[in-house]
Amino acid sequence: MKAVSGIAVLLLLGLLLPYSGLAKAESQNERSLRGFRYMWVYDVSGNAGTFPDSAAADWKNADAGRPMPFSKPAGASAAWIELDIGRNDCSGRTCGLYISRLYAQNVSVYVDGRMEYETRRNYRYDVNEMLLPLRLEGEGRLVYLRLETATGKLGIPDFPVVGDYQRMLVSYVKRDLFDIVLGGAYLFMGLAVFFVALFARRSRFASWMSLFVILISTGILILTCTPIMYAIWHDYGQWMVRMSNLALYMLLPAITIFVEGIFGKGTFRIVGKLRVFQIIFMAFCTAGLLLNELTSYRFSDYCFFLSDIMLGGLTIVQFAILAACSIARSRRGSRDSVILTAGLGILAVAVAIDLVRYAANFDDELYVWKIGTAGFAFSLIAILGRGIREDQIRLLRYSRELKVYFDQLQQSDKMEIISQLAASIAHEVRNPLQVTRGFLQLLSKKSEKEQDKSYLLLAMDELDRASKIITDYLTFAKPQLESVQTLRVSEEMAQIAGMLVPLANMRGGEITVDVPDHLYVKGNPSKFKQAFVNVLKNSIEAFDGQGEIRMWAYQDRQEVVIHIRDNGEGMDEEVVAKLGEPYFSNKAKGTGLGLLVTIRIVEAMKGKIEFRSRKGHGTEVIVRLPAEPPAAELAAP
Structure with missing residues (x-):
């Protein structure tokens, strides 16, 4: 968990570097205006074509101590901005005017009484980022901006920047380049996941497809929340707003579907119920969006309430439920839950940073959440990657x-x-x-x-x-055991050893037996002896000089385990693998039937036999037979 947290911190710091580097570059090449004047317009229809009087008393000053409020006063729907551009700032070069944030749907820029720039939007996206080349002729140095909006925001919260247009153009592109690259990366990863989903097994198809929707929706949201996209493709702004809304409507249910596919429906089926509610609510929001389009935006306030207020609250509830379920499973040792909890934590920290910045400075230029989505997306990909690895391991085991x-x-x-x-x-x-x-x-x-x-x-x-x-x-x-009875293992092994001790002594070896008296198995006495005599004879014949055979036994749960180990010449792995094959023997006159008979007798007694051997280190035979209670206990009432 500490490693995951460290990676998350490094990821956030690494992704924040482009923003900090950009701010430093701007401060070296550009000069911010110390202030400007603004005027609220309350009657748009009456003065839409009227140029403002610079000596009017309605002008107000905005400076570092009194910035312009971008929440328009009641009744106002437009504003004039007057900027005083110094001649020294633009002498001998093309002058550039950069405004990092401007809230308005319609913007008109005038220089020396002539219109230099105009953009008009018939949709509710009011965030603008502008870089304009200015042609200052004669003594003119005043630039007027007319701002109009039907939303609640109107104005310039930050002071405009003046400088060399060519240098500012580089900074202008760099400012939003990270967002464009990040959004494009999400779209690329989403397409890659889609092709993977086509070949995924049926049980994981829903998870892969939901991850595809998550990545595509996140990429669209990041791109459509980037102001430069509307500045470059302003003719397609309406479609970008529509795509942004639809991406948001698909993103939240897709996250729930993904988590449900990995972890199930949760306690009290709460994740499943959340999924159903989200799908119904998102369908309702989509219908409202379509109705607003068909009625020429008569229900814009209604759609804003659904997509911003209610959807924001639902998002908080969703992530709280998913985080609670993930933490609960993490405490039970689920690694996938730990990864998901880390991803949710990264996203939560990123959103919290944005909220703190907004509360402290009333700065609604929120971008850290975009970085948080990267950590969250990586956690989802890691979970499915673990699933692929587990499937591969399972497939190899099955093979x-x-x-x-x-x-x-x-x-x-x-x-x-x-x-x-x-x-x-x-x-x-x-x-x-x-x-x-x-x-x-x-x-x-x-x-x-x-x-x-x-x-x-x-x-x-x-x-x-x-x-x-x-x-x-x-x-x-036919290894059937004709007369089956309960055998005391210690007695049988003692008799077997007694029969073969003379042969072992003749070969210069000895046999030791260590079997407790409470071990019993069911079988035929003669077959039992035949099986272990064959094993012991092979061990005796493997003696090379002074030899020793150890026999011991014990009970392991419901089995009696018998070990026979010798210090003979041993066998290599190839020979051990062939033991039990018909007619295989490493003895000159051997037929291979003795060991084969032993195996068949053990199998007839519902047991198992295992051979362990190393060349030059001897051989060990392990026989496992079902344990039986003593005959006296069976006869007791």
């Missing part, structure tokens, strides 16, 4: 699981085919082997030569080995 599933399916099909083949062959071969062994045994009894007897005994041993292999085939093909 791995699907691969494992198909591998298991292929292995299962392979095992089924081999099992059927092994069962049929074993049944067909076992009977002839038993008959052959019986005749060899009869011949050995009748034979009188010791050499013949030794050959016959060797042949019977080989037949016994073949019979054992066939038995393994049958166990592999």
